[in-house]
Amino acid sequence: MKTITIVLTKYSDPLSNFFYLMSGGGYTHVSLSLDDAAETMYSFNFKGFCIESVEKHRRRGVTKSLFYRLQISDTAYEKLSEYVQEFIDNRVDYRYTKMGAILCFLRIPFKWKDHYFCSQFVAEALTLAGAVKLKMLPSLYLPNHLKNELAYSLQLRNVLMNPV
Known part of the structure; x- marks a missing residue:
C-alpha cells in the first residue's frame, strides 16, 4: 500500500473568490501529491x-489548507504515477479551462x-x-x-488542518 495526499487550499484570485462566494466558502483549489x-x-x-509546493502556496498567501492522506494499492499508485508523468512530460500541451470550471x-x-x-x-487521476x-x-x-466525498472514503487515513 502507498500513501498519496490530496491538498485543498483557498486561493484569493478573482475566479477563486467568485467560486468561494458562490459555493458558500470552503476551498477553491485542489492538488494531488504522490507522497504523504x-x-x-x-x-x-x-x-x-x-x-x-507548500512554499509556493505560502508565497501566494494561502492560509487555509487541508491535507487528506489516502492509502491506495500499489497498482493504483503505479497507474497514478504514470498518469501524472504523462502531464509532466507533455505539460505544454495541456491548458486550463475556465469554461469547464x-x-x-x-x-x-x-x-x-x-x-x-x-x-x-485530481478527480480524473484518482478515477482512472x-x-x-x-x-x-x-x-x-x-x-x-x-473534500466532502473523500471525507467518507475507506482509503482516508489522516487529515491535517492548515499545514500550509
Missing part, C-alpha cells in the same frame, strides 16, 4: 498544468481534450488509476465536492 509529505503537488491553474459550477458535465481545471484533474471510486464524472467536481 506533500512536498511536490500537481494540479492546474490559469497557466495550465502546474507543479506546486464554470460549467461544473452549473452542474453541466463538459470534457474538452487536453483542458482541465484543478479538481477535474482506480485509486478511489468517485460517484460523479470528474468534470463535475469542485474542490469542496472532492
Whole structure:
C-alpha cells in the first residue's frame, strides 16, 4: 500500500473568490501529491498544468489548507504515477479551462481534450488509476465536492488542518 495526499487550499484570485462566494466558502483549489509529505503537488491553474509546493502556496498567501492522506494499492499508485508523468512530460500541451470550471459550477458535465481545471484533474487521476471510486464524472467536481466525498472514503487515513 502507498500513501498519496490530496491538498485543498483557498486561493484569493478573482475566479477563486467568485467560486468561494458562490459555493458558500470552503476551498477553491485542489492538488494531488504522490507522497504523504506533500512536498511536490500537481494540479492546474490559469497557466495550465502546474507543479506546486507548500512554499509556493505560502508565497501566494494561502492560509487555509487541508491535507487528506489516502492509502491506495500499489497498482493504483503505479497507474497514478504514470498518469501524472504523462502531464509532466507533455505539460505544454495541456491548458486550463475556465469554461469547464464554470460549467461544473452549473452542474453541466463538459470534457474538452487536453483542458482541465484543478479538481477535474485530481478527480480524473484518482478515477482512472482506480485509486478511489468517485460517484460523479470528474468534470463535475469542485474542490469542496472532492473534500466532502473523500471525507467518507475507506482509503482516508489522516487529515491535517492548515499545514500550509
